[in-house]
Amino acid sequence: MRRHTSIRPKWRVLSSQMTGWSMSDTVVYGDHVNKYTLLPYIIVTLMVGFMTIIFWKVGYAFTLVNLALLYLLPVIVSSVRWGLAPSFYAAAIGVTAFDYFFVPPIHRFTVLDIRYVVSFGVYLAVAIFTAGLAARLRQRVRELSEREAITSALYTLSIQVAAGRDLDTVLGEIVRHASDTFGLPAAILLPDAAGHLTVRAEEGLQSHGDAPIPESRIVDWVYRHGRIAGYGTNQNRDSTFLYVPLKTESNVHGVMCIGQQQSPNVNVGTARMRIVQALAGLAAVCIARIRFEEEAKIAHLSAESERLRTALLHSISHELRTPLATILGAVTGMTESGDILSPDDRRELLSTIREGALRMNRLVTNLLGMVRMESGMLQLNKRWCDVSDIVGVALRQIGDALQHRTMEVNIPDNLPAIAVDEILIEQVLVNLLSNAIKYSPDGSLIRLDCMEYDGIMTLCIRDEGMGIREDEAEKIFEKFYRSDTDTSVPGTGLGLAICKGIVEAHGGEIFARPAEPQGTMITIRLPVGD
Numbered sequence: 001m002r003r004h005t006s007i008r009p010k011w012r013v014l015s016s017q018m019t020g021w022s023m024s025d026t027v028v029y030g031d032h033v034n035k036y037t038l039l040p041y042i043i044v045t046l047m048v049g050f051m052t053i054i055f056w057k058v059g060y061a062f063t064l065v066n067l068a069l070l071y072l073l074p075v076i077v078s079s080v081r082w083g084l085a086p087s088f089y090a091a092a093i094g095v096t097a098f099d100y101f102f103v104p105p106i107h108r109f110t111v112l113d114i115r116y117v118v119s120f121g122v123y124l125a126v127a128i129f130t131a132g133l134a135a136r137l138r139q140r141v142r143e144l145s146e147r148e149a150i151t152s153a154l155y156t157l158s159i160q161v162a163a164g165r166d167l168d169t170v171l172g173e174i175v176r177h178a179s180d181t182f183g184l185p186a187a188i189l190l191p192d193a194a195g196h197l198t199v200r201a202e203e204g205l206q207s208h209g210d211a212p213i214p215e216s217r218i219v220d221w222v223y224r225h226g227r228i229a230g231y232g233t234n235q236n237r238d239s240t241f242l243y244v245p246l247k248t249e250s251n252v253h254g255v256m257c258i259g260q261q262q263s264p265n266v267n268v269g270t271a272r273m274r275i276v277q278a279l280a281g282l283a284a285v286c287i288a289r290i291r292f293e294e295e296a297k298i299a300h301l302s303a304e305s306e307r308l309r310t311a312l313l314h315s316i317s318h319e320l321r322t323p324l325a326t327i328l329g330a331v332t333g334m335t336e337s338g339d340i341l342s343p344d345d346r347r348e349l350l351s352t353i354r355e356g357a358l359r360m361n362r363l364v365t366n367l368l369g370m371v372r373m374e375s376g377m378l379q380l381n382k383r384w385c386d387v388s389d390i391v392g393v394a395l396r397q398i399g400d401a402l403q404h405r406t407m408e409v410n411i412p413d414n415l416p417a418i419a420v421d422e423i424l425i426e427q428v429l430v431n432l433l434s435n436a437i438k439y440s441p442d443g444s445l446i447r448l449d450c451m452e453y454d455g456i457m458t459l460c461i462r463d464e465g466m467g468i469r470e471d472e473a474e475k476i477f478e479k480f481y482r483s484d485t486d487t488s489v490p491g492t493g494l495g496l497a498i499c500k501g502i503v504e505a506h507g508g509e510i511f512a513r514p515a516e517p518q519g520t521m522i523t524i525r526l527p528v529g530d
Contacts, residue, residue: 040082044090047074052097068123071098079131080138087131095120154278161286170286171201178279179203190254214241214257226252231260244276246284253287256280323356384417394429404442411450418457419529424502431495432461440465457526464519473512
C-alpha cells in the first residue's frame with residue numbers, strides 16, 4: 001500500500017497545537033501566542049506610537065470622539081492576531097496616549113472635565129468587549145480549521161487503509177500516522193494464537209534504546225475491560241503510555257499504545273484525545289473488516305468445496321455406473337449365452353461394450369484435463385495442422401453416437417493451416433459434438449461450419465435440440481453446471497468447462513447462444529498463428 005505523505009506535514013503542525021500535549025512549553029492552545037516573547041507588545045506599542053504621531057500632526061481634522069474610536073484599531077488587530085493579553089495592553093496604552101496627547105490639559109494625565117473619566121471607562125469597556133469578541137472569533141476559526149484538518153487527515157488515512165487487505169500493512173500505516181502526528185512512539189498489540197497480547201505493529205519503540213515499552217499488566221487490563229488507561233486518565237495515570245482499546249460493538253480486538261515525553265499526570269487535551277480515539281476506532285474497524293473478510297473467504301471456499309465435491313460425486317457416480325452396468329450386462333450375456341447368440345447379436349453386444357468403454361474414456365479424459373488445467377500443468381504442443389484433419393478425427397470418434405442424426409460439415413477447400421495442439425482441439429470438438437448429440441433428438445441435424453477471416457479461424461457447431469436460455473449462455477461453461485431444462489440427460493458438467501479452458505489457453509474464445517428457431521449454437525474463435 002502506498003502512503004500519501006502529503007497529509008503528514010499538516011498533522012505535524014497540528015500536533016504542536018493540542019491542549020496540554022505540546023512538545024514545547026511556550027505554546028498554549030487557546031491563546032496560540034508565545035507567552036514568553038515580547039514581539040506582540042512591541043508591535044502594539046509601535047502601532048499606537050505611529051498612530052499618535054499621525055493624529056498629532058493632523059489632529060485638527062478629527063474630533064476627540066473620532067480619535068478615541070481610531071485608537072480601537074490596535075485593540076482589534078492585536079486581539080485577532082495575538083489574543084487577549086496584547087489586546088488589553090493595546091487598550092491600556094491607547095487610552096493613556098489619548099489622554100496625554102489629546103485631552104485637555106495636554107501633556108498631563110489629569111483632566112479638566114470629569115466627563116472624560118466616564119469616556120475613558122466606556123472606551124476601555126468597549127475595547128475589552130471588542131477584544132474578547134475578536135479573540136473568541138479567532139479561537140473559533142482556529143478550532144474549526146484544526147478540526148477540518150483533523151477530519152481531512154483522518155479521511156485520507158481511512159481511504160488509504162480501506163483498500164488494504166493485509167492486516168500488518170494496515171496496522172503499520174496507522175501506527176506510522178499516529179507516531180508522525182504526535183511525534184511520539186506508538187504501537188498496536190493484538191492477541192496471538194495463545195491469547196497473549198504481542199506487538200503487531202510499532203513505530204519509534206525500537207529506534208531509541210532507552211525508550212519505554214508498554215506494560216503488559218496495563219495492556220491486559222485494558223484488553224479485558226475495554227477501557228482507556230495510562231497517563232492523562234484516571235486509571236494508571238503514572239504510566240509512561242496511553243492505552244486505548246481497539247473496540248467495536250462486538251468485542252475488543254487489541255490495544256493501541258502511545259508514549260509520552262512529558263512528566264506523568266499530564267492532562268489529555270480534548271483535541272488530541274479525539275485523534276487518538278479516531279485512530280483507535282479506525283484500527284478496530286480495519287481489524288474487524290479484514291478478519292470478517294478472511295472468515296467469509298474461508299466459509300465461501302468451504303461451501304464451494306462442498307458443492308463441488310457433492311456435484312463431482314453425484315456426476316461421476318452416475319456417469320460411471322451407467323456405462324459399467326452396460327458393459328457388465330453385455331459381457332455377462334456373451335459369457336452365459338455365447339452358444340446361442342447369433343453373429344449379429346454378438347456384434348451388437350460388442351458395439352454396446354465399445355460405446356460404454358468410450359463413454360468412460362471420455363469421462364476419465366475430461367477429469368484428467370480438468371485436473372491439468374486447475375493445477376497449471378496444461379502445456380500446449382502446437383504445430384501446424386489442417387482443420388479438416390482435426391474435424392475428421394473428431395467425427396470418427398463420435399460416429400457411433402450419432403445413430404439416426406444427420407451430420408453436416410462445411411469446410412472450404414482454401415482454409416490455411418492453423419498452429420494448435422491438435423490433440424486438445426480434437427478433445428474440444430469431441431466434447432462439443434457429444435454435447436450436441438446428447439441434447440438433440442433422433443432425426444435432427446447437427447451442423448459444423450468452419451471459416452477463416454483476418455487471421456481468425458471460426459468453428460461453429462449448431463444443433464436442433466432443446467436449446468439454452470439467454471441467462472445460461474455464460475453459466476454452461478462453469479464447472480459442474482447442469483441445465484435444469486432436462487435433468488434426464490446424463491453428464492458431469494465438465495465438458496464445456498474443459499473446452500473453454502483449452503480454447504482460452506490457445507488465445508481464443510468460446511461462447512454460446514440460442515439458435516433460431518431452436519437449438520444451441522456454440523462458436524469457437526482461434527488465432528491462426530504466426
